Amino acid sequence: MEFGPHLLLATLEGAVGAAVLALTALGLSLVFGVMRVVNVAHGEFYMLGAVVAWFVASTLGSAPATGFVAALLIAPVCAAVVAMAADRLVLKRLHYDPEATIVATIGILYIMQQTALMGFGPEARPVAPPFNTRIALPWVEWGENGLALFYPWGLSTTSYKLFVIAAAAAILIGFALFLSRSRFGLIMRATQLDRETALAFGIPVERVYSLVFGLGAALAAFAAVLIVPIQQAHYLMGADPLLLSFIVVIIGGLGSLRGTVVAALLIGMSDGIISVFFSPTLAKILATLLVALVLVFRPQGLYGKKRA
Amino acid sequence: MSLSARSIALHMSLIAILFILCFTLSDYHQGNLARILVLATYAIGYNVLFGYTGLLSLGHAMFFAAGLYGLGLPMHLAGLAPLPAFVIGVLCAALLSALVALLALRTIGVAFMIVTLMFAQCVFLSILYFGTWTRGDEGFVIPQAARQIMGLDLTDPTTRYLAALLLFSTALLITARIMQQRFGHVLIAVRENEERTQMLGYDVFRHKFLAVVISGSISGAAGAAYGLLFGYVGATFASVQYSIFPLLWVLLGGAGTTIGPLVGAVFMFYLIDYSSGFTNAYMLIAGVALVLLVLFARSGIMGEIRKRWVPWLP
Amino acid sequence: MPKLMTSRRSLLKGAAAGGLLTASPLVARFASAQSSAPIKIGFQQHATGIGAAYGRWYGRTTDAAVKAINEAGGINGRPVEIIAEDDGTDPKRGAEVVEKFANQHGTDVAFGTLFSHVVYGSAPAAGEQKMPYFVVSEGHHVASGKLNRYTLQPGITDVKSQVQAMAPYVSENLGKKVTMIFPDFAFGHDHRDFFTAAIEAQGGEVLEHIAIPPTETSFTKYFPKIPRDTEVLYHVMVGPAVLTFVKELGEFFGPSSPEIFGFIDSLEAVDLSSPGLEFLEGTYFWEGNPRYAQADQTSFDKNFRAAVGVDENGASVSDPADVSTYAHMFGCWETLHVIKAGMEAADYQGPQDRQKLIEAVEAMSDMAESDAHPQGPKVFNGKTHQVFGKQYISRVEGGKLLRVHATSIEDTLYPDEVDYTTMTF
Incomplete structure (x- = not known):
C-alpha cells in the first residue's frame, strides 16, 4: 500500500484503539484519582463486561442489535455491582492502604479470572456487531487530469468501528459534563482534592468511594462491550487494557480528565502510526520505549501538576 | 544477646536447617525446595528495593531475564563454561539495572512502577524480536552435559540443592549485613521519609541508585542460577507475571524482613501445589488466600510475627 | 457450564470408588497380569493459561482413549490410570509437574504437552528424572535434536x-x-x-x-x-x-x-x-485431521469421533457451539496407543523398564491406519523420535x-x- 493510504488506515485503527482505551483508562483514573487505589483488577472488570455481553447477546439471540443494546446496559451494571461488593468486602476494610490494596486487587484478579474460566470457558467467544458495513475509503492522487479520487486496495474501515469512536467520544463528553456540572461530580472532585476536608464538610466519603469504584468498573465494562464485536470475549483479555490504562493514567497526569484523553489518543495513535514505519515487533518496542521516556522526562505526566 | 548477634544466630540456624532438610526431605520436596531457594533469592533481590527502600518496581523480570540470558546465550551459542557464564549473567543484570536506575529514578511512586514495567516489556519484546538467537518464547535447553562445574554435576538433585542453598545463603547474608550498616539505615530512612533524609545531607539519589543495582544484580544472579540449575532459558521469565511474583512473595512473607522472601515463596509454591491436587481452580484458592492474608495479616507472615511477638526480628 | 473431564478431583473420586471396582467384572479381565496395579500415565494438561482451549479437548480425547484401551484389556493386562496435572501453560510449572509425576505420583510415563515452550521447559526435567516424556505438540523441537533421549513425539507430525x-x-x-x-x-x-x-x-x-x-x-x-x-x-x-x-x-x-x-x-x-x-x-x-466428516470417512474416524464425543462438524455432541481442536487432539489418542504398543513390545512391568520402553518405541516404524491411528497411516523415525504422516x-x-x-x-x-x-x- 502507498504511504498516504497506509498512514490513514493506521490512524483510523489507532483511533478505534484510542477510543476504547480512553474509556477504560478513565475508569482507572477515576479510582486512582479519587481513592488513591491502584486497582490491578481493573482489566478484569473489562473482561467481565465482555463476558456478560456474550451471555446477554447469546441469551437474547434473535437480532444482533437487541442483544448488543441490552449488553450495553446490563454489562456495566453487573461490573459495577461486583466492584462495589469488592469495595465493601475488601478495600474498605483495608482502609484503602496503597500497598495492601495492590495485593488485594491481585487476589481479586485471580478470583475473577478463574471464575470466568470455570463459568465461561477457555475459548474466545464472539458477539455479533449490531451493524457492520465495510466502507472503502477513497484517496486522492495527482493523475494526468489533475487531482483524482481512487480507492486503494485495502483502505477501508467498517461502520461499526466508526460507531465505536463516536460512542466513546459521546461518553467522554457526557462524563466531563457530569463531573463539572452535577452535584455528585462536585462531591467526587472535592473528595479527590482533600479527603479530610470533604469528611469535615459531611461528605460520606466511604459511600463516595464505593460509588467511584463501581463507576470505574462500569466504564471499563462499557468499553469492553464496545470492543467485543471487534475482538472477542476471552477470560485472559484483561491484561492488555490494564497495562495500557495504567500507562495512560500516568502519562496523562493524575486525575486529569483531559490528560487521560490526550494520553489515550497519543498511545493509541502512536501504536498504529509507528507500525507504518517499522516491523511490527520493533514498532511495539519503540512505542513502549517512547512512552517510558516521556514519563522519565516528564514524570508528572502531560497535564499533571508537579507534586512536591 | 545483642540485636546483630541474634540476627546472625537466626540466619545461621535457618541455613543449617535448610542444609539438614537437603538430606531428610523426600525427592519431590527436595526438588521443590531447590527451586524455591532460587526463586526466594530473586525475592530477596526484590525486597532490597521494595521492602527496604520503598521503591515498588513492576519490572524486575527484566533483571531476572538479564541474568538468565546473560548466562544462557554464551553457553548456548559459544559453548562457554558455566562459571564465566554465570559471572556474565550477573554483570548483564548489574549493567541493565544501572541503566534502568539512571532513567527510572527520575520518577517516583506510581510513575516508577509504570516506567519499570515498560522497560521490562521492552526487554521481553526484544527477546522475541531477536528470536534468531534467543529462540523467542520457546527458548532453549542447556544440555545436562554442559551443566557441570569442576566435576560437580549440577543436575544431580543433591548437588543442585546445595548449589541453590549456597546462592540463597550468600544473598541472605549479604542483604542482612547491608541492612545493619549505615547504608542500609539510609535506605530505610529513604523509605520512611525521602525529603527528610535529603535534608539530613544524604545523597538520596546515590543510595537509591545503588539499591536498584544491588537489587537487580541479586535478581540477575537468581536468573542465571535458574538457567544453570534447571537447564531452561525462555522468554516467559521476562513476562509481566514474573515481575509480579516477587512482589507477591515479598508482600506475603513480609516486606522489609530478611527471611520474609523465603517464607512467601514457600507459602505460594505449596499453596498452588497442594490446591492443584484437588481442584483445577487453584487460582481461585490463591486469590482468596491473598485477599484473606491482606485482610488479616497486612504486614505479611514474618511482618505480623515481628509486630506481635518478636520485635527484634531482622 | 463447560467442565474439565479429566480433573484430579474427579480422579480422586474415581480412586475412592476403586473399592467398587474390585467387585466389578472389569477386574477379572485384568487379573491375568503379574501385577494388576494400574499403569500410571501423567498427563501434563494446559487446563489454565493461554492453552486452556486446547487443554480441554486434549483432556477429553485422553479420557476417551484411556477408556477405549481399558475396555480392550488395558496394557499388558493392567488398567491404565491418567493422573492429570495442570501446567498453567507455563514452562516453569511444566518442569515442576514432570518432577511431581516422577517423585510424588510415581507415574510410569509423562504425556500430553502441546505448547512448545512448555515442552522445552519440561524436557530437561524429564531427562533428569529419566521419565519417558511423550509430547503431542507438533513443534519441531524433538526432531531438531535439541531435547534428549527421553522425549518423543510419536503421535503427531511436526x-x-x-x-x-x-x-x-x-x-x-x-x-x-x-x-x-x-x-x-x-x-x-x-x-x-x-x-x-x-x-x-x-x-x-x-x-x-x-x-x-x-x-x-x-x-x-x-x-x-x-x-x-x-x-x-x-x-x-x-x-x-x-x-x-x-x-x-x-x-x-x-x-x-x-x-x-x-x-x-x-x-x-x-x-x-x-x-x-x-x-x-x-x-x-x-x-492435521479434517474437522468435518468427509464423504469418504473411514470407519476409524467414525469410531474416533464417537469415542471422543464429536459430531460430524467437529463440535461436541452435547453442544454444537463447542468446537473441538480436531486438527491436533487426535495426537493424544494416537500417542496413548503408541505407549500401549511400546509397553507391550517391551513387556513393561514398572519404572525399571523405562529404558526398554524407549527402545521399543524407537524400534517402531510403520503404523497402519486403524482404530489406534484414525488420522491416517504413519511412519515413525526412531532416530529422530518423530512421527511422519x-x-x-x-x-x-x-x-x-x-x-x-x-x-x-x-x-x-x-x-x-x-x-x-x-x-x-
Whole structure:
C-alpha cells in the first residue's frame, strides 16, 4: 500500500484503539484519582463486561442489535455491582492502604479470572456487531487530469468501528459534563482534592468511594462491550487494557480528565502510526520505549501538576 | 544477646536447617525446595528495593531475564563454561539495572512502577524480536552435559540443592549485613521519609541508585542460577507475571524482613501445589488466600510475627 | 457450564470408588497380569493459561482413549490410570509437574504437552528424572535434536514436515508469489523458515514476511504491508485473538482478495459460522485431521469421533457451539496407543523398564491406519523420535471444510537432524 493510504488506515485503527482505551483508562483514573487505589483488577472488570455481553447477546439471540443494546446496559451494571461488593468486602476494610490494596486487587484478579474460566470457558467467544458495513475509503492522487479520487486496495474501515469512536467520544463528553456540572461530580472532585476536608464538610466519603469504584468498573465494562464485536470475549483479555490504562493514567497526569484523553489518543495513535514505519515487533518496542521516556522526562505526566 | 548477634544466630540456624532438610526431605520436596531457594533469592533481590527502600518496581523480570540470558546465550551459542557464564549473567543484570536506575529514578511512586514495567516489556519484546538467537518464547535447553562445574554435576538433585542453598545463603547474608550498616539505615530512612533524609545531607539519589543495582544484580544472579540449575532459558521469565511474583512473595512473607522472601515463596509454591491436587481452580484458592492474608495479616507472615511477638526480628 | 473431564478431583473420586471396582467384572479381565496395579500415565494438561482451549479437548480425547484401551484389556493386562496435572501453560510449572509425576505420583510415563515452550521447559526435567516424556505438540523441537533421549513425539507430525508438504500444492494451484503472516515467536519463525525454503524449491517466492507481536490484539494496521502483487496470502496465528485476526483480514480485503491459505491453527476451536467469517468461503486450510466428516470417512474416524464425543462438524455432541481442536487432539489418542504398543513390545512391568520402553518405541516404524491411528497411516523415525504422516488441505465450501488434497507421507520427510539412539540414557 502507498504511504498516504497506509498512514490513514493506521490512524483510523489507532483511533478505534484510542477510543476504547480512553474509556477504560478513565475508569482507572477515576479510582486512582479519587481513592488513591491502584486497582490491578481493573482489566478484569473489562473482561467481565465482555463476558456478560456474550451471555446477554447469546441469551437474547434473535437480532444482533437487541442483544448488543441490552449488553450495553446490563454489562456495566453487573461490573459495577461486583466492584462495589469488592469495595465493601475488601478495600474498605483495608482502609484503602496503597500497598495492601495492590495485593488485594491481585487476589481479586485471580478470583475473577478463574471464575470466568470455570463459568465461561477457555475459548474466545464472539458477539455479533449490531451493524457492520465495510466502507472503502477513497484517496486522492495527482493523475494526468489533475487531482483524482481512487480507492486503494485495502483502505477501508467498517461502520461499526466508526460507531465505536463516536460512542466513546459521546461518553467522554457526557462524563466531563457530569463531573463539572452535577452535584455528585462536585462531591467526587472535592473528595479527590482533600479527603479530610470533604469528611469535615459531611461528605460520606466511604459511600463516595464505593460509588467511584463501581463507576470505574462500569466504564471499563462499557468499553469492553464496545470492543467485543471487534475482538472477542476471552477470560485472559484483561491484561492488555490494564497495562495500557495504567500507562495512560500516568502519562496523562493524575486525575486529569483531559490528560487521560490526550494520553489515550497519543498511545493509541502512536501504536498504529509507528507500525507504518517499522516491523511490527520493533514498532511495539519503540512505542513502549517512547512512552517510558516521556514519563522519565516528564514524570508528572502531560497535564499533571508537579507534586512536591 | 545483642540485636546483630541474634540476627546472625537466626540466619545461621535457618541455613543449617535448610542444609539438614537437603538430606531428610523426600525427592519431590527436595526438588521443590531447590527451586524455591532460587526463586526466594530473586525475592530477596526484590525486597532490597521494595521492602527496604520503598521503591515498588513492576519490572524486575527484566533483571531476572538479564541474568538468565546473560548466562544462557554464551553457553548456548559459544559453548562457554558455566562459571564465566554465570559471572556474565550477573554483570548483564548489574549493567541493565544501572541503566534502568539512571532513567527510572527520575520518577517516583506510581510513575516508577509504570516506567519499570515498560522497560521490562521492552526487554521481553526484544527477546522475541531477536528470536534468531534467543529462540523467542520457546527458548532453549542447556544440555545436562554442559551443566557441570569442576566435576560437580549440577543436575544431580543433591548437588543442585546445595548449589541453590549456597546462592540463597550468600544473598541472605549479604542483604542482612547491608541492612545493619549505615547504608542500609539510609535506605530505610529513604523509605520512611525521602525529603527528610535529603535534608539530613544524604545523597538520596546515590543510595537509591545503588539499591536498584544491588537489587537487580541479586535478581540477575537468581536468573542465571535458574538457567544453570534447571537447564531452561525462555522468554516467559521476562513476562509481566514474573515481575509480579516477587512482589507477591515479598508482600506475603513480609516486606522489609530478611527471611520474609523465603517464607512467601514457600507459602505460594505449596499453596498452588497442594490446591492443584484437588481442584483445577487453584487460582481461585490463591486469590482468596491473598485477599484473606491482606485482610488479616497486612504486614505479611514474618511482618505480623515481628509486630506481635518478636520485635527484634531482622 | 463447560467442565474439565479429566480433573484430579474427579480422579480422586474415581480412586475412592476403586473399592467398587474390585467387585466389578472389569477386574477379572485384568487379573491375568503379574501385577494388576494400574499403569500410571501423567498427563501434563494446559487446563489454565493461554492453552486452556486446547487443554480441554486434549483432556477429553485422553479420557476417551484411556477408556477405549481399558475396555480392550488395558496394557499388558493392567488398567491404565491418567493422573492429570495442570501446567498453567507455563514452562516453569511444566518442569515442576514432570518432577511431581516422577517423585510424588510415581507415574510410569509423562504425556500430553502441546505448547512448545512448555515442552522445552519440561524436557530437561524429564531427562533428569529419566521419565519417558511423550509430547503431542507438533513443534519441531524433538526432531531438531535439541531435547534428549527421553522425549518423543510419536503421535503427531511436526511443523517442519507439515509446512514443507504444503508448498507443492500452494505453488501449483494457488500461486507462486506468497506473503506470509505469522506470530513473531518461535512457532511462527518455524513457519517462516521452512515454508520459505520449501516454496523456493518449488520455484515460487515469498514477497514479504509479516511477523505479528504475540501480545497484539488488533491486526488491520499491519495488513497494508501485504504487497499488491501477492498471489497467495499464507497465514497462521495462535492464541485467543485468532478470530479477530481472520475477521480483520476479511474486512481488509473486502471483495478483492488474493488466494488465502491458512493453517487451521488460526481457527482451531473456533466455529466457522462465527459472525464475520463469511469471506473465508473459497479459501484453503491445512488440517492435521479434517474437522468435518468427509464423504469418504473411514470407519476409524467414525469410531474416533464417537469415542471422543464429536459430531460430524467437529463440535461436541452435547453442544454444537463447542468446537473441538480436531486438527491436533487426535495426537493424544494416537500417542496413548503408541505407549500401549511400546509397553507391550517391551513387556513393561514398572519404572525399571523405562529404558526398554524407549527402545521399543524407537524400534517402531510403520503404523497402519486403524482404530489406534484414525488420522491416517504413519511412519515413525526412531532416530529422530518423530512421527511422519499425511497432511490434508481443505477448502471452505458452503461454510464447511472440504478436503481437496492429501499429501503423501514422502512429501513430509526431510533429512534426519539427530540420532537420539546414539545418546546415553
